[in-house]
Amino acid sequence: MKFTKMHGLGNDFIVVAGEQQLPENAAQLAIELCNRFFGIGADGLVYILPSEIADFRMRIINSDGSEAEQCGNAIRCVAKYVYDNGLTNQEEITIETLGAGAQRVQLTVESGKVQTVRVDMGEPILSGLQVPTTVDAEQVIEHPVTVDGREFRFTAVSMGNPHAVIYVDDAVNFDLATWGPKLETHPLFPRKINVEFVTVKSRSHTDMRVWERGAGPTLACGTGACATVVSSVLNGLTDRTATVSLKGGDLLIEWNEEDNHVYMTGPAAEVFRGSL
Numbered sequence: 027m028k029f030t031k032m033h034g035l036g037n038d039f040i041v042v043a044g045e046q047q048l049p050e051n052a053a054q055l056a057i058e059l060c061n062r063f064f065g066i067g068a069d070g071l072v073y074i075l076p077s078e079i080a081d082f083r084m085r086i087i088n089s090d091g092s093e094a095e096q097c098g099n100a101i102r103c104v105a106k107y108v109y110d111n112g113l114t115n116q117e118e119i120t121i122e123t124l125g126a127g128a129q130r131v132q133l134t135v136e137s138g139k140v141q142t143v144r145v146d147m148g149e150p151i152l153s154g155l156q157v158p159t160t161v162d163a164e165q166v167i168e169h170p171v172t173v174d175g176r177e178f179r180f181t182a183v184s185m186g187n188p189h190a191v192i193y194v195d196d197a198v199n200f201d202l203a204t205w206g207p208k209l210e211t212h213p214l215f216p217r218k219i220n221v222e223f224v225t226v227k228s229r230s231h232t233d234m235r236v237w238e239r240g241a242g243p244t245l246a247c248g249t250g251a252c253a254t255v256v257s258s259v260l261n262g263l264t265d266r267t268a269t270v271s272l273k274g275g276d277l278l279i280e281w282n283e284e285d286n287h288v289y290m291t292g293p294a295a296e297v298f299r300g301s302l
C-alpha cells in the first residue's frame with residue numbers, strides 16, 4: 027500500500043489514492059495506521075476516489091476509525107495531491123465530500139506545486155436538530171451545557187460535520203484535555219461533536235484551539251475555523267472575513283453574504299511518501 031503523508035497547518039493525514047472505493051477495513055486501517063507509535067501516525071486516513079459528480083471524491087476516517095462528513099485541512103491536501111501528482115492540470119477543480127457534495131477548489135501554484143488552496147466549504151447548517159444537537163431551534167446560540175459542574179455556552183454550526191463553538195478568556199492556554207472529551211461526548215450531541223474554544227482578538231481575528239471528534243486535540247481544524255467565523259458573526263463578535271489563528275497556523279475564512287457560502291484559504295504540505 028503506497029501512501030503520502032501530508033498536513034494542513036499540522037493537522038496531518040495519511041493520503042491514499044488509486045482505490046476505486048473505500049476498503050472494507052478502512053476503520054481498522056485508520057486506527058492502526060494513525061497510531062503514532064505502532065503505525066505511521068496521523069490525525070486521519072484520507073482516500074482519494076473517483077466521483078460521479080465532481081473531479082475527485084474524498085473520504086476521511088478519523089484516527090478512532092469513525093468516518094467524518096467533511097474535513098477542511100484534508101480537502102486542501104487532496105487538492106495539492108491531485109495537482110502535484112499530475113491527476114489534473116486544472117487550477118480550479120471540484121472535490122466531492124460526504125457532507126457538502128461537489129465543492130469548488132481553487133489552487134495557487136508556484137514552481138509547479140500547489141502552495142495554498144481556497145475551498146468553497148458550502149453553506150453552514152445552523153438548525154439545531156440538523157447539526158445535529160438535541161436542541162430544536164432554528165439557531166443554537168450561546169446555549170448552556172454543563173459538564174462536571176462547569177457551565178459552558180456553545181453556538182452550534184455544521185459544515186457537514188458538527189461543531190460547538192465556545193468563547194473563553196484565553197483559548198491559547200485553555201485546558202483542552204480536561205474539557206474537550208467531556209463536551210465531545212455530551213448527550214446534547216447525538217453524533218458527538220468537534221469543540222472549538224475561541225478568544226476574539228478583533229473584528230477580523232480570533233484565536234482558536236480545537237478538540238476534534240474522533241481525533242482529540244489537533245493542531246488545526248479547517249471546518250472548525252469556518253464554524254468559528256460563522257458563530258462569531260452570529261454573536262456579533264467579528265466581521266464576515268476573519269483570520270483564525272490555530273496552534274498550527276492561520277486560516278483565512280470568509281462567510282460570503284451574497285451566496286451564504288463559507289470560503290477557507292490556507293496551505294497544504296507534503297512531508298514524505300511511503301509504502302506499507
Ligand SMILES: N[C@H](CCC[C@H](N)C(=O)O)C(=O)O
Nearest residue numbers: 094097098099187247248249
Ligand atoms: N474530526 C472531524 C473531521 C476532521 C475535521 C478537521 N480536521 C478539519 O480540518 O476540518 C470530525 O469528526 O468531524
